[in-house]
Amino acid sequence: MNGIGIDIGGTNTKIIVVDGRGRLLHEERFRTLPADGYRDFISRLAACVKRLKKEWSPVSIGIGAAGDMDPEKGILRFSPNLRWPSVPISGPLKKLTGLPCAIENDANMAAWGAYEMELKRKYPNVLTVTLGTGIGGGLIVNGALYHGATGSAGEIGHNKIEPGGAPCSCGARGCMEAYCGNYAIIREAKKIIKNVPAFVKKYAPAGHTELDPLCLTRAADGGHRGALKVWHDMGEKLGRGLADMILLFNPDCVLFTGGVSGAARHFMGPMKKVFAAQQIARPFGAVKFAVARNADAGVYGAALLGMELARRR
Numbered sequence: 001m002n003g004i005g006i007d008i009g010g011t012n013t014k015i016i017v018v019d020g021r022g023r024l025l026h027e028e029r030f031r032t033l034p035a036d037g038y039r040d041f042i043s044r045l046a047a048c049v050k051r052l053k054k055e056w057s058p059v060s061i062g063i064g065a066a067g068d069m070d071p072e073k074g075i076l077r078f079s080p081n082l083r084w085p086s087v088p089i090s091g092p093l094k095k096l097t098g099l100p101c102a103i104e105n106d107a108n109m110a111a112w113g114a115y116e117m118e119l120k121r122k123y124p125n126v127l128t129v130t131l132g133t134g135i136g137g138g139l140i141v142n143g144a145l146y147h148g149a150t151g152s153a154g155e156i157g158h159n160k161i162e163p164g165g166a167p168c169s170c171g172a173r174g175c176m177e178a179y180c181g182n183y184a185i186i187r188e189a190k191k192i193i194k195n196v197p198a199f200v201k202k203y204a205p206a207g208h209t210e211l212d213p214l215c216l217t218r219a220a221d222g223g224h225r226g227a228l229k230v231w232h233d234m235g236e237k238l239g240r241g242l243a244d245m246i247l248l249f250n251p252d253c254v255l256f257t258g259g260v261s262g263a264a265r266h267f268m269g270p271m272k273k274v275f276a277a278q279q280i281a282r283p284f285g286a287v288k289f290a291v292a293r294n295a296d297a298g299v300y301g302a303a304l305l306g307m308e309l310a311r312r313r
């Protein structure tokens, strides 16, 4: 059984074909060009899917994008990158291609991809935490993706951990993302690291010219005190934010994905210290922690969830 996974980004749309185990069979991408309009995009996407259908005989399509989705109705209600009004996706695509089409926001797709491919469905209750520019969350409850009343479950990045604290990309202050998101990590690092250009020159991998989380991870690997402090502080804040989630949800496992999860060896210790200090100790003693090897699980999750839903029909 094969399935198509699609990730609609503001710049590029990525399309893959995978088999039932998530093994990659084909990959391509095209320019999203959101300014050309939604109808133009759907017709280009459908043409691409029809071509792949002839070659790979997929049974389903799964689509992820950043934003607010209605998975039941197959509607993209709002996307900050695309700036279209609320638009139907699943219906038109099914009509044009003949394939059933599941949509979810990209954090949910990443959650499903990581759940299937990294955890092999080993645990029934999983909280996935996507650490990148933003912080996204996904909930797997009793082996199924949990949406909540309006499809908005898992917006864990905007949990308030410092009332009136640092400004967040959402417009509020003091969110977990405002301390543990990519931009917040860089902001804090610039306060601590004295000579940023020299630091970047020493620790950035080839091709990187800016201070970024990868550069900070490499510096921390090398024992740089400032970089270690950045990850230590981030881990504490992350622990504070996630402690509430663990008390609420009592997961079997917390799985970290996304680019910044590569620094887990530096932030996990301080995070666990916060958990160890909790009064209600049982859920914190029982929960397992895992870091996804494939930080780009979203488009795979889209393909696998599409197949999962097609199977259940």
Ligand SMILES: [Zn+2]
Pocket (backbone or CB within 6 Å): 157, 158, 168, 169, 170, 171, 172, 175, 177, 178
């Ligand atoms: Zn926020």
